[in-house]
Amino acid sequence: MRRLGATTLSEANSGVRRPAYDWRRVGVGIAHLGLGAFHRCHQAEYTDDMLEARGGDWGIVGVNLRAPLLADTLGAQDGLYTRRLRDDSGIDECRIIGCIRETVDAQDDSEPAIAALANPRIEVVTLTITEKGYCHIPATGALDDKHPDIVHDLARPDAPRSAPAILVAALERRRRAGAGGLTLLSCDNIPSNGLILSGVVRTLARARSPALAQWIVDHVAFPSSMVDRIVPATTDADIDAMNAILGLSDRACVIGEPFRQWTIEDRFIGIRPPWDLAGAEFVGDVSRYERVKMRVLNGAQTTLCYLGALAGLDYTFEDVRHPVLERFVRTMLEEETAPTLPEARGMEARAYIDLSLRRLRNPNIRHRNHQIATDGSQKIAQRLLNPMRDRLRAGASIERLACATAGFVAYLAAASPTFGARWTPSDPFADALREIADDTAGDLDALARRTLALSAIFGSDLPQAPQVVAAIARHLAGLLSDNPIAYLASL
Numbered sequence: 001m002r003r004l005g006a007t008t009l010s011e012a013n014s015g016v017r018r019p020a021y022d023w024r025r026v027g028v029g030i031a032h033l034g035l036g037a038f039h040r041c042h043q044a045e046y047t048d049d050m051l052e053a054r055g056g057d058w059g060i061v062g063v064n065l066r067a068p069l070l071a072d073t074l075g076a077q078d079g080l081y082t083r084r085l086r087d088d089s090g091i092d093e094c095r096i097i098g099c100i101r102e103t104v105d106a107q108d109d110s111e112p113a114i115a116a117l118a119n120p121r122i123e124v125v126t127l128t129i130t131e132k133g134y135c136h137i138p139a140t141g142a143l144d145d146k147h148p149d150i151v152h153d154l155a156r157p158d159a160p161r162s163a164p165a166i167l168v169a170a171l172e173r174r175r176r177a178g179a180g181g182l183t184l185l186s187c188d189n190i191p192s193n194g195l196i197l198s199g200v201v202r203t204l205a206r207a208r209s210p211a212l213a214q215w216i217v218d219h220v221a222f223p224s225s226m227v228d229r230i231v232p233a234t235t236d237a238d239i240d241a242m243n244a245i246l247g248l249s250d251r252a253c254v255i256g257e258p259f260r261q262w263t264i265e266d267r268f269i270g271i272r273p274p275w276d277l278a279g280a281e282f283v284g285d286v287s288r289y290e291r292v293k294m295r296v297l298n299g300a301q302t303t304l305c306y307l308g309a310l311a312g313l314d315y316t317f318e319d320v321r322h323p324v325l326e327r328f329v330r331t332m333l334e335e336e337t338a339p340t341l342p343e344a345r346g347m348e349a350r351a352y353i354d355l356s357l358r359r360l361r362n363p364n365i366r367h368r369n370h371q372i373a374t375d376g377s378q379k380i381a382q383r384l385l386n387p388m389r390d391r392l393r394a395g396a397s398i399e400r401l402a403c404a405t406a407g408f409v410a411y412l413a414a415a416s417p418t419f420g421a422r423w424t425p426s427d428p429f430a431d432a433l434r435e436i437a438d439d440t441a442g443d444l445d446a447l448a449r450r451t452l453a454l455s456a457i458f459g460s461d462l463p464q465a466p467q468v469v470a471a472i473a474r475h476l477a478g479l480l481s482d483n484p485i486a487y488l489a490s491l
Helices: 037-041 043-054 111-118 148-155 163-177 193-208 210-219 236-246 287-310 316-321 323-340 349-360 369-373 380-393 399-413 430-440 444-452 466-479 484-490
Strands: 028-033 059-064 081-086 092-097 100-105 124-127 182-186 225-228 254-256 261-265 281-283
Touching (some): 028 043, 028 111, 028 163, 037 081, 043 059, 043 092, 081 236, 092 236, 111 163, 148 193, 163 182, 163 210, 193 210, 225 287, 261 287, 287 323, 287 349, 287 369, 287 399, 287 484, 323 380, 380 399, 380 466, 399 430, 399 444, 399 466
Parallel strands (some): 028 059, 059 100, 081 254, 261 281
């Protein structure tokens, strides 16, 4: 089968929508770090819609700092790929996206990335580098100066490894070349993600040069944004199915749900891409929207992935269709999470909870529990711990939020032989949790106390709250039992 690309685009089957603009003539204006499935199914689609609506030189330069190599996928396809949307009511819509104009691999050498970001044609840099890519301390948001990449970058700013240090190197090059300022727009699920990005970049810049640090204050904007679309990792089966629909081979296709949302803080340096033409919303304050989304949709995903995995389920849609798990997460969201939510236009709590659980029930979006559980230590604060803190301050119940948090602890502890060595989690704190589980040898009170003492995750306040420690220890006993579903049904 011939490969999708500039010379074969005309051979795509007629049922697949093609770019409604001359994608080959679009100049670049946006660089993106982390050209994974989510970006290709979300911000790139918004950009494609924007280009169809108005045109302009808003093509994307995609940069990967980690695997996979883009040269083998998008690079071999002239930046073209197929985006497929599926829901549980028969909608199945396929479209070829054309806005990615260049791809850069910088896995082994940061120079290509620095050069791409320093290009004076670039007005905006967007990022989907995952939570751990910011090299911050999850509990505080500050730069983690003990992170191995940051230790290296502070010693060798001329050869940076981390995304924040690569951004700093590119900004320094722009400053020296008089290439103009830049807007750095985070699209990762971190609360106040613009502030987090600003903090780590400015901290590294101060260590490098006071002049650079001041230039960044004057010439660089760090707006926050809230992004939403469920996009599981693309499987070989997804690729085979897409190729059959397309009539061409596409090794970069992505699968997502029809729902999408993008709310962006209206704070840019220079020209702002008109993403509002594609349905994005520019607002003065993103924090209300991101808090609702992270605590409800992402809170449900985090809760279900751990409890579902412990119950032997594979996918989110299986979790939320299980009557005990659905009842547990709905009750948690309605009774404990909802009272902590701010008002956000179009995101009223009860209706948004219903919408979120309905989206998660979609059997055509096969999101694995273990994928969602990846790097949970970087996500749990905004999804579960901060709502718990709000409830504690109000003197209100935390029973189910504490149980969901215990699910996170149990999931990592289950990697220990003490609890069956059931899987190998992908998390920066996986080794620490496994060692604690090994050392405590089934003493769940000690497991709870020592885990909560990991201040980078839980801060200094939660370990000092006796009701939190007691609740998590109690829930660990049920979740690490032979029948966690029966335990959850008893709550």
